[in-house]
Amino acid sequence: MAGFIELAYLVAASLFIVGLKRLATPATARGGNFLSALGMLVAIVATLFDRQILGFQWIVVGVVIGSALGLWMARAVKMTAMPQMVGILNGFGGGASQLVAAAVWHQFVQSGSLLTLETAVSIYAATLIGGVTFSGSIVAAGKLQEIISGRPVLFRFQHLLNLILFLSIGGMGMYLVISPGHSGVFIAMNVIALILGVLVVIPIGGADMPVVICLLNSYSGLAAATTGFVISNHGLIISGALVGASGIILTQTMCLAMNRSFANVLFGGFGAQVAATVGDDGRGLAARGVRETSAEDAAVMLGYARSVVVAPGYGLAVAQAQHQVRDLADLLEKRGVTVKYAIHPVAGRMPGHMNVLLAEANVPYPQLFDMEQINPEFERTDVVLVVGANDVVNPAARNSPSSPIYGMPILDVDKAGHVIVLKRSMNPGFAGIENELFYNEKTFMLFGDARESLVKLVDEVKNL
Amino acid sequence: MSEGLVILLVIFVLAMFVGFEVITKVSPTLHTPLMSGSNAISGITIIGSMVVAGMGATTLATIFGVIAVAFAMINVVGGYVVTDRMLQMFKRKPEAER
Numbered sequence: 001m002a003g004f005i006e007l008a009y010l011v012a013a014s015l016f017i018v019g020l021k022r023l024a025t026p027a028t029a030r031g032g033n034f035l036s037a038l039g040m041l042v043a044i045v046a047t048l049f050d051r052q053i054l055g056f057q058w059i060v061v062g063v064v065i066g067s068a069l070g071l072w073m074a075r076a077v078k079m080t081a082m083p084q085m086v087g088i089l090n091g092f093g094g095g096a097s098q099l100v101a102a103a104v105w106h107q108f109v110q111s112g113s114l115l116t117l118e119t120a121v122s123i124y125a126a127t128l129i130g131g132v133t134f135s136g137s138i139v140a141a142g143k144l145q146e147i148i149s150g151r152p153v154l155f156r157f158q159h160l161l162n163l164i165l166f167l168s169i170g171g172m173g174m175y176l177v178i179s180p181g182h183s184g185v186f187i188a189m190n191v192i193a194l195i196l197g198v199l200v201v202i203p204i205g206g207a208d209m210p211v212v213i214c215l216l217n218s219y220s221g222l223a224a225a226t227t228g229f230v231i232s233n234h235g236l237i238i239s240g241a242l243v244g245a246s247g248i249i250l251t252q253t254m255c256l257a258m259n260r261s262f263a264n265v266l267f268g269g270f271g272a273q274v275a276a277t278v279g280d281d282g283r284g285l286a287a288r289g290v291r292e293t294s295a296e297d298a299a300v301m302l303g304y305a306r307s308v309v310v311a312p313g314y315g316l317a318v319a320q321a322q323h324q325v326r327d328l329a330d331l332l333e334k335r336g337v338t339v340k341y342a343i344h345p346v347a348g349r350m351p352g353h354m355n356v357l358l359a360e361a362n363v364p365y366p367q368l369f370d371m372e373q374i375n376p377e378f379e380r381t382d383v384v385l386v387v388g389a390n391d392v393v394n395p396a397a398r399n400s401p402s403s404p405i406y407g408m409p410i411l412d413v414d415k416a417g418h419v420i421v422l423k424r425s426m427n428p429g430f431a432g433i434e435n436e437l438f439y440n441e442k443t444f445m446l447f448g449d450a451r452e453s454l455v456k457l458v459d460e461v462k463n464l
Numbered sequence: 465m466s467e468g469l470v471i472l473l474v475i476f477v478l479a480m481f482v483g484f485e486v487i488t489k490v491s492p493t494l495h496t497p498l499m500s501g502s503n504a505i506s507g508i509t510i511i512g513s514m515v516v517a518g519m520g521a522t523t524l525a526t527i528f529g530v531i532a533v534a535f536a537m538i539n540v541v542g543g544y545v546v547t548d549r550m551l552q553m554f555k556r557k558p559e560a561e562r
Contacts, residue, residue: 009511012508013479016505017482019501020483020486020487020490020498020501020502020505021486021489023490023494023497023498023501024489024490024491024494025491025494026491026493026494026554029497029554030551030552030554032501033497033501033544033547033548033551034548036504036505036544037504037544040504040505040507040508040510040540040544043508043510043511044511044514047510047514047515048514050514050515050518052515052518052519053514053515053518053519054518054520055518055520056518058517058518058520058526058529058530058533059514059517059518059530059533061530061533061534062513062514062517062529062531062532062533062534062537063533063537065534066533066534066535066537066538066540066541067538067541069534069537069538069542070537070538070539070540070541070542070543070545071541071542071545073538073542073546074541074542074543074544074545074546075545075549077546079550082496082546082550085500085542085546086496086499086500086503089503089504089507089538089539089542089543089546090503090539092507092535092536092538092539092542093503093506093507093509093535093536093539095532095535096507096509096510096512096513096532096533096535096536096539097509097512099513099528099529099531099532100509100512100513100529102528103516103521103524103526103528103529103532104516104525106521106522106525106528107516107519107521107522107525110521110522110525111521118466118468118469213499214499217499217502217503217506220503220506220539221502221505221506223506223509224506224507224508224509225476227509227512228472228476228512229469229472229476230512231512231515232468232472233511233512234472234475235511236508236511236512237472237475237476238475238476238479239479239505239506239508240476240479240506240508241475241476241477241479241480241482241483242479242480242482242483242486242502242505243483243502243503243505243506244480244483245479245480245481245482245483245484245487246483246487246498246499246502247499248484249484249487249488250487250495250499253492253495343492343493345492350495350499351492351495351496351499352492352493352494352495352496352497352498353496355492355493355494355495355496355554356496356497356550356553359550359554360553362553365493365554370492370493
């Protein structure tokens with residue numbers, strides 16, 4: 001029977017791999033996700049045949065409660081809140097790993113059987129990674145949901161404190177290897193792991209939370225893998241490693257797109273640094289003034305253009321204006337204007353978030369272009385419509401070495417014929433950096449709520 | 465270090481490489497569903513959770529096990545359903561061929 005279960009785990013792991021592979025393109029992605037879910041079902045059913053399991057009633061209770069909650073959350077969540085959702089789900093995965101470790105430890109201690117060194121180390125690793133993932137994810141989700149202030153919380157000796165806590169968990173682990181029955185120490189270790197999760201996330205600013213979510217995604221995979229080491233389960237190890245790898249790659253993608261090193265994100269407190277570096281440059285620019293336009297004039301520019309590129313940012317999502325953008329694009333296309341969307345890798349609140357938001361508004365995905373694809377096309381574009389994006393279209397990232405975002409890959413919208421910027425006011429973005437694009441002679445500012453402005457534009461284009 | 469642990473480590477490292485290979489090929493368009501979908505896979509802890517919830521070793525271990533099963537199940541069901549919700553939106557397009 002044990003052999004049969006192992007084989008079932010192999011089938012499950014294979015389904016996960018094929019499923020992830022099919023997630024590569026939109027055409028096969030949904031089927032891929034289904035295969036992956038099927039793999040999970042195979043793994044769960046196979047586990048029911050484990051001879052260590054004596055009664056099913058408690059498993060059923062947990063499965064029913066968890067499934068109901070999971071289903072409700074997945075149905076209710078808004079697409080704009082997806083980063084928080086992924087964060088929370090991560091947290092639950094990490095929490096489960098921590099609880100399994102605690103349960104296995106308790107059972108070993110109660111039965112008085114000998115805890116091997118390897119099992120002990122695995123238990124403590126699962127406790128640490130699981131605990132950090134659980135509390136860290138909840139804090140990160142709270143920051144994204146703005147229940148907790150997004151500002152980086154910094155205090156003196158912060159990193160030293162984290163290091164001490166981390167080492168103390170190691171120390172307690174070693175102590176518990178010698179005398180595993182000391183439950184006070186084990187409880188302390190769990191509590192410290194949870195505190196550590198909070199402490200490593202609070203110094204990171206709200207703008208960097210997507211990186212944290214990616215990283216915690218990776219941790220939740222590693223937590224599952226360490227649980228696999230605790231109970232010597234190949235299926236857990238393979239699946240955990242897959243998730244760990246995906247989290248690491250996405251974290252890297254995010255860091256590259258923001259031109260930040262991994263260490264800089266983790267220890268930076270980005271928002272805090274930047275405030276100091278906004279210098280005379282900004283004030284000099286402000287003196288030059290911007291050119292304001294009306295919805296009427298902007299509609300003329302768009303309506304008589306040959307090609308329009310829309311560059312959406314998170315402001316679009318905040319204003320819930322995806323559908324209005326789609327309406328405008330439809331009208332323009334009817335007039336024979338080519339419309340494309342330029343998606344910066346960090347547009348939105350997590351990698352690929354903007355694509356999901358636009359897909360929700362029924363924008364066909366062949367119209368969505370990645371930064372590398374669209375950048376060479378701006379020179380041939382008549383009008384770029386920037387909606388709620390700021391730092392990702394700031395030419396300072398290319399031109400001004402003193403700028404904090406210098407070197408960050410951006411959308412080269414300033415190379416287009418004209419740029420129309422929909423913006424609430426002249427307030428700088430959350431990085432607090434002036435944007436010279438707004439002062440460019442090719443740029444027209446259309447102030448107001450993105451959604452209202454788009455509604456006006458739609459009306460005006462209809463009247464052309 | 466026992467032979468068993470070495471085998472586990474070999475599996476872990478090789479699976480990491482498979483993960484890197486598979487995931488670098490995913491289009492940036494789908495990075496959000498990829499994240500929620502891979503996140504659902506991390507709910508595989510459900511296996512461990514079920515075993516501890518079901519073996520009835522100690523009351524405390526069972527309680528932890530039940531909560532762990534619920535947590536992992538939230539991760540699994542929530543992850544897959546929300547991923548499907550997102551991917552459904554990508555699929556509904558008439559111009560599905562790029």
